[in-house]
Amino acid sequence: MAATENGAAPAFDTARRFVRVTGERPNGFVEFDFAIGEPELFVELILGREAFGEFCAANAVEFLPPPDGDVGGKTPDDFDWRLADATHTRFR
Template sequence: MVDVQLHTRSEKQDKPVFEQLTKYVRVRSSGNSRFVEFDFAIGDPSLFVELIMPQGAFDHFCKANDVVYMTEDQQLAVDAEMEKWRYGEETLMAKNHG
């Protein structure tokens, strides 16, 4: 399970608790893509939505939401969890995958 992080900066403390939750992004597209494909999560990096935006809109979105980029450890944990859902843990497909 991934730890939920709260911002501690003073300007966030006047906001409701929900708005204090850390907002995560993980960019999936390459740097030269026309659009930025990314995952966006609030509070828990493993619960995310997939979004696509032009670069300028993405930059504005990140600034407006005060996002944090997922760490490599968080990305690996999310990927491992996705693998379990995709292939199961004790299935023939799980044993053939990898």
């Protein structure tokens, strides 16, 4: 969180809800990130298209742009992954 003019951190606004669509599956499911208060702290969710629309309406979400694959100018490391990435990883 960026500091305000007087140096204090801005208040955490739980009324703000954010959604970033991260993918759509051929079977009609929408993969998305959902955040409350701060878009940087989110959970990964998946819902059917109709349920996704209802979820967004019920939460009065602000839509965020889709991920661009950029890692904020940082070199990717072990912490730069998503839970959805695990579906493409084979664990031993």
